[in-house]
Amino acid sequence: MDKGQLESTARALVAPGKGILAADESFGTIGKRFKAVGIESTEDTRRRYRQMLFTTPGIGEFLSGVILFDETIRQKADDGRPLPRVLEDQGVIPGIKVDKSTTALPLSPQEKFTQGLDGLRERLEEYRGMGARFTKWRAVITIGEGIPTERCIGANAHGLALFAAFSQEAGLVPIVEPEVLIDGDHTIERCYEVTEWTLNRTFDYIYEMGVELSGMLLKPNMVISGKDCPEQAGVEEVARMTVECLKRSVPAAVPGIVFLSGGQSDIQATAHLNAMNRLYDDLPWELSFSYARALQGRPMEIWKGDDANVEAAQKAFYHRAKMNSAARSGSYSE
Ligand code: 13P
DSSP: OOHHHHHHHHHHHTOTTOEEEEOOOOHHHHHHHHHHTTOOOOHHHHHHHHHHHHTOTTGGGTEEEEEEOHHHHTOBOTTSOBHHHHHHHTTOEEEEEOOOOEEEETTEEEEEEEOOOTTHHHHHHHHHHTTOOEEEEEEEEOOBTTBSOHHHHHHHHHHHHHHHHHHHHTTOEEEEEEEEOOOSSOOHHHHHHHHHHHHHHHHHHHHHTTOOGGGOEEOOOOOOOOTTOSSOOOHHHHHHHHHHHHHTTSOTTOOEEEEOOTTOOHHHHHHHHHHHHHHOSOOSSEEEEEESHHHHHHHHHHHTTOGGGHHHHHHHHHHHHHHHHHHTTTOOOO
């Protein structure tokens, strides 16, 4: 393992003023998002949509990296350049989602387990050859009646740690994503408790697996009220509870924490990140973003599958990326 190279990639991904675009939606997820705004999901619409995002002029000022899906890393822009090359030409580092999505946890059908370890070593080698320099694996923890269970958290934490070890062996920086879902009517306190539990179990296994902390990034949820909780915590409370939770669970040697947006509105996701960076200036890790929905929501609605809308969609995408870039230093105002 080349620790120096892994750390320098991890640090580049959380460089000041820059964050990550997650554009790694699986066929099912992109299909659902397209359908909601009236776009048919075909190989070509998916290609043209991602091309629209990646060719946005000047986007490299605000984005350090983009997470791709298996189909996307193999696709080409209209001018013949492979899409990972389009990103490199913008000064953006290409990454790849390598998990194979979730299945019901055996004997606990309300919970999920993330698959994808079989054949991972070979797939990582192929992706590296295609230009990927970092990887992502998402595990999902659901809050509900009697859940999550220790075995769900343990099984997923173990998978995340193995994924991280395989990635570092291949010279790729792992983004470890244990997502505690926003779905449900639970309080922010319950979200705090489950997030702290999940992160501590994840770092137990990361330690056991020999993963180098300085050569990885963590992608957690923010600590936030459940979507259907009658009492919704305000921006400062979310910021403080999130950072206090992370202080109690994330080792200081991890270079950066890149949040997922997880169903928050785009404005909320920016405001929360901004508040954390404004309220705290003595944290060991960079606090940044790795958003999908909070960056793509508006541009997707505007694009609608019609190339006549490319410029307007790119403008909306550029604006959102710029606002999140400002939130990196706590200097955002809409
Ligand atoms: P959201 O920002 O839409 O939560 O997506 C982030 C992601 O990459 C989920 O795996």
